[in-house]
Structure formats: structure tokens, C-alpha cells
Amino acid sequence: MARGRQTELAILGALSVAPMTGYAVREEIRQVLGHFWSESYGQIYPTLAELQRNGLIEAQQGTRAGSSTYTLTPAGHRRLADLLRQPQQPAPPRNPLMLRLFFGHTLGAGACRALLQQAKSDAEQRLAQFAAIRAELAADPHTEHHPYWLLTISAGEHTARAAIAWADESLAALSQLE
Amino acid sequence: MARGRQTELAILGALSVAPMTGYAVREEIRQVLGHFWSESYGQIYPTLAELQRNGLIEAQQGTRAGSSTYTLTPAGHRRLADLLRQPQQPAPPRNPLMLRLFFGHTLGAGACRALLQQAKSDAEQRLAQFAAIRAELAADPHTEHHPYWLLTISAGEHTARAAIAWADESLAALSQLE
DNA sequence: AATATCATGTAACATGTTACATGATTGG
DNA sequence: CCAATCATGTAACATGTTACATGATATT
Numbered sequence: 001m002a003r004g005r006q007t008e009l010a011i012l013g014a015l016s017v018a019p020m021t022g023y024a025v026r027e028e029i030r031q032v033l034g035h036f037w038s039e040s041y042g043q044i045y046p047t048l049a050e051l052q053r054n055g056l057i058e059a060q061q062g063t064r065a066g067s068s069t070y071t072l073t074p075a076g077h078r079r080l081a082d083l084l085r086q087p088q089q090p091a092p093p094r095n096p097l098m099l100r101l102f103f104g105h106t107l108g109a110g111a112c113r114a115l116l117q118q119a120k121s122d123a124e125q126r127l128a129q130f131a132a133i134r135a136e137l138a139a140d141p142h143t144e145h146h147p148y149w150l151l152t153i154s155a156g157e158h159t160a161r162a163a164i165a166w167a168d169e170s171l172a173a174l175s176q177l178e
Numbered sequence: 179m180a181r182g183r184q185t186e187l188a189i190l191g192a193l194s195v196a197p198m199t200g201y202a203v204r205e206e207i208r209q210v211l212g213h214f215w216s217e218s219y220g221q222i223y224p225t226l227a228e229l230q231r232n233g234l235i236e237a238q239q240g241t242r243a244g245s246s247t248y249t250l251t252p253a254g255h256r257r258l259a260d261l262l263r264q265p266q267q268p269a270p271p272r273n274p275l276m277l278r279l280f281f282g283h284t285l286g287a288g289a290c291r292a293l294l295q296q297a298k299s300d301a302e303q304r305l306a307q308f309a310a311i312r313a314e315l316a317a318d319p320h321t322e323h324h325p326y327w328l329l330t331i332s333a334g335e336h337t338a339r340a341a342i343a344w345a346d347e348s349l350a351a352l353s354q355l356e
Numbered sequence: 357a358a359t360a361t362c363a364t365g366t367a368a369c370a371t372g373t374t375a376c377a378t379g380a381t382t383g384g
Numbered sequence: 385c386c387a388a389t390c391a392t393g394t395a396a397c398a399t400g401t402t403a404c405a406t407g408a409t410a411t412t
Contacts, residue, residue, distance in 0.1 A: 004371060006274060013281045023391045037277055038270035040373055045393055064380060067391055084285040088274035092216035092401090096184060096266035098333060099215055103191045104326030106255075107262040112326070147355055148282030148290070151348050155276060155341075162340035163333075170329050177325055182399060201363045218401055223365055242408060245363055270373090 005083060007043045011051065012072065012080040017145065019071040021062055022048050035126070035156050051076070109174055116174070120167035123160040130157050183261055185221045189229065190250065190258040195323065197249040199240055200226050213304070213334050229254070287352055294352070298345035301338040308335050 010033070014025045022044050029039050048070060051057045056076035059068040072080070097119060104112045130153050137149060188211070192203045200222050207217050226248060229235045234254035237246040250258070275297060282290045308331050315327060 006272070006277070007371090010277060013277070013284075016281065016284060021391065022393090023389095027390095033277070033280060034271075035276075036271050036273035036280075038272065041393075042373060042395095043371085049393095062391085064391070066380075080281070081284060084278055084281055085289060088278065091272055091274070093212075093214050094184070094216065094269055095214035096269070098213075098330045099184070099188060099191070099211070100262055100266065101326055101333075102211060102214075102330050103194065103258070103262055104329065105322045106191075106194060106259060111263060112329075144283045147351065148279055151282065151290075151351070152276045152280050154348065155279075155344050158340040158344040159337065162336040166333050166336040170332065173325065173329070185399090199363065200365090201361095205362095219365075220367095220401060221399085227365095240363085242363070244408070 004043070005086070006089075007039055007047050008051065009080070009083040010037055010039055011044065011047055012056065012076055012083065015057060015070055015072050016077065016080055017142075019060070019069050021067050021069055023067075025070075035129075036152065109177060113171060113174055116167045116171050120164055120171075123163035123167070126160045127157060127164075130160070182221070183264070184267075185217055185225050186229065187258070187261040188215055188217055189222065189225055190234065190254055190261065193235060193248055193250050194255065194258055195320075197238070197247050199245050199247055201245075203248075213307075214330065287355060291349060291352055294345045294349050298342055298349075301341035301345070304338045305335060305342075308338070 010029060011025055014020070014028050017028075020028065022041075025048075026039065026041060026044055029037055048057070052059060052070070055073060056079050057070045058073055059070055062069045097115060100107055100115060101112060133153055134150075137146065137153075142149070188207060189203055192198070192206050195206075198206065200219075203226075204217065204219060204222055207215055226235070230237060230248070232253075233251055234257050235248045236251055237248055239245075240247045275293060278285055278293060279290060311331055312328075315324065315331075320327070
């Protein structure tokens with residue numbers, strides 16, 4: 001019980017933007033928060049049930065038979081504000097790319113180059129996706145949320161550009177090694 | 179069984195640098211890989227036992243009664259090289275800071291500013307730590323590993339600098355909002 | 357002698373994904 | 385009518401942390 005506060009926060013947050021079904025919560029998180037968050041059905045449905053039991057959300061009849069659209073109650077809004085204010089527990093870092101490069105001597109210079117090139121092209125793809133999201137946001141401005149959503153996109157862009165610069169530098173350094 | 183390949187990889191990698199006890203493996207990962215990896219005792223000791231059963235590592239009598247120093251066997255070296263070559267399963271992203279900023283409208287501009295300032299000062303501290311690690315590495319160069327270890331430090335530095343620039347930009351943007 | 361650090365190990369708990377089962381509705 | 389998508393839910397599995405129990409050795 002007491003499903004992860006993080007999951008609770010993500011779900012209450014999604015429902016604070018608009019009422020929706022569990023399925024839609026998952027899609028929303030995948031498509032909108034996808035660059036920095038994720039939740040699976042195995043987390044979402046049990047958490048929705050618990051939130052409802054605790055009176056933080058209410059179910060309305062959805063557009064289909066057997067489907068429910070959930071809405072935040074006033075208590076749910078308060079709970080969301082409360083969770084947002086609690087300190088983030090920093091997830092222990094686990095970066096599989098760095099773990100491999102750290103043992104680059106054993107892995108070999110060629111394989112390291114391949115990893116770096118992959119990392120660079122991943123970052124470039126992310127940059128393109130962020131550009132697309134920016135365009136979407138500009139077309140349909142959710143006034144209150146807009147500036148904050150731009151903040152998170154900007155973070156993704158800064159990180160991606162840093163990754164590209166680092167990969168270029170590192171590829172050059174590896175070339176010099178031979 | 180079949181403890182996470184990631185954990186296996188981290189432990190075999192640590193032992194490939196030098197033979198050591200389980201306790202030392204944990205310390206090594208905390209202090210040397212700490213910026214991009216972590217393992218707990220609950221993972222390390224069972225994994226060491228399994229690696230030994232599978233003949234990938236060997237135990238020697240440690241300096242103390244009841245303690246074991248583990249060394250890679252030739253099979254262990256092959257296994258490490260094999261694991262390093264396998265594709266990284268990308269851990270689903272979970273960035274609690276971004277999750278909070280995304281709901282910044284509900285959280286409030288003041289609290290967002292505090293989060294950004296904290297993020298900036300964290301990044302500055304990381305930069306200082308990386309500078310210290312660079313100095314240490316320069317004093318005692320592990321010839322073969324050296325260039326690869328620098329790669330991972332450089333990644334941390336690029337990321338930290340990007341975080342600082344992003345935080346500054348975002349703080350300015352939030353100020354304009356009022 | 358007391359305290360800190362080195363060292364091993366596990367049980368209880370927390371968290372999270374995957375794969376499956378099930379069925380309604382929509383669009384071609 | 386058939387396929388894709390919407391929708392709910394759970395059981396089995398995988399992963400990982402925390403807290404505790406235990407004791408040896410080093411340091412002061």
C-alpha cells in the first residue's frame with residue numbers, strides 16, 4: 001500500500017491538467033512527460049483505485065461501457081500541492097552508457113566509438129522531438145502551464161546539446177589515442 | 179537468480195581493476211562510479227556468491243578473519259567483455275525535479291525558483307568534485323584506464339555546466355513572468 | 357577501553373515491468 | 385466484418401533498498 005509517492009504525484013498531476021481515463025493517463029505520461037517520466041499499467045490502475053478509496057479522485061461514467069473518467073476532488077488538489085512541495089528523493093544514478101565507457105579499456109576503442117556515435121545520434125533525435133513539441137505548444141498555448149512546460153523542454157534541449165558536444169569531443173580524444 | 183546483468187557487470191568491472199572484498203566493491207562503486215552508478219549490499223553479496231558458484235570469480239583469504247578477497251578468473255574476464263558488448267537496456271527516465279517543474283503552475287513560482295536554485299548549486303558542487311577527481315587522476319595515472327575515466331568525468335562536467343546554464347536561463351524567465 | 361571502520365549476510369519491504377486475459381468501440 | 389485502438393485489470397516476475405544482526409580489527 002501507500003503506492004510510491006512519485007506515482008501518486010504523476011497521476012494526480014496528469015488529472016489536474018484534465019479529467020481522463022487510466023488508459024489516457026498512461027498515454028499522457030508517455031507522450032507528454034515521456035522524456036523525463038514513465039509509469040506502467042501495473043502502477044497506474046492500482047494507484048487509481050487507491051486514490052479513489054481515499055477520496056482524492058472521483059470516477060465519472062466514461063464515454064464507453066465500463067470505462068471511468070477520473071477527476072480531482074478538492075482533497076486531491078490539496079494532496080497534489082502537498083506532494084509537489086515535498087523534497088524529491090533523489091533516485092540513485094544508473095547510467096549504463098557511462099558504466100560501459102568507464103571500462104572502455106576492456107571494451108575496446110572501436111566499441112566505445114560506436115557507443116559515442118549512438119549517444120550523439122540519440123541526442124540529435126531528442127533535439128528534433130523537442131523542436132516538434134515546441135511547435136505544438138506554440139500552436140495551442142495552455143496559458144497557465146505554458147511557461148513551466150517550456151522550462152522542462154529547455155532542460156531537455158540543454159542536456160541534449162551538452163551530450164552532442166561531449167560526444168564530439170570524446171570521439172576526437174579517442175582518435176588521438178591511436 | 180540471474181541477478182541483474184547490470185549489477186553483475188558493475189561488480190566484474192570493479193574486480194577487473196583490482197581484486198577486493200565485497201565491502202571494498204561497494205566503497206569503490208560509491209566513491210569512483212558514484213556520479214553515475216550505485217549498488218547496495220543487498221545486491222552485492224548475493225551476486226558475489228553467485229559469481230563464485232559460476233566460476234567467474236575466485237575467493238582468496240582476505241587480510242582479516244572471515245573476509246574474502248575476490249579475483250576475476252579467465253572465464254570472469256570473458257564474461258565481463260561479453261556483458262560490456264551487450265546493448266544497454268535503457269532505464270525508463272524518472273526525473274523528480276522535472277516532474278515538479280512540469281506542474282510548476284500548481285507548485286507556485288516561488289517554490290520553482292527554490293528548486294532551480296538548488297539544482298544550480300548541486301551542479302556547481304558536482305563540478306567542484308569532478309575537478310578534485312581530475313587532480314587525483316593526474317597525480318596517480320592508471321595508464322590504460324586513464325583516458326576512459328576522463329571520458330566519464332567529462333560527461334559529468336558537460337552535463338553539470340548545461341544544468342547551470344539552464345537554471346540561470348530559467349530563473350531569468352521566471353522573473354519576467356511577474 | 358571505547359569508538360570507528362572493515363566486513364559479511366539476510367529478511368522484510370518497496371517498487372516496478374511484462375505478459376496475459378478480457379472485452380468494447382471505431383474506422384476502413 | 386475485421387483490424388486497430390481504447391480500456392481495465394492482475395499475476396508472475398524482476399529488481400533494488402533498508403534495517404538489522406553479528407563480529408573482527410584498527411585507532412585514539
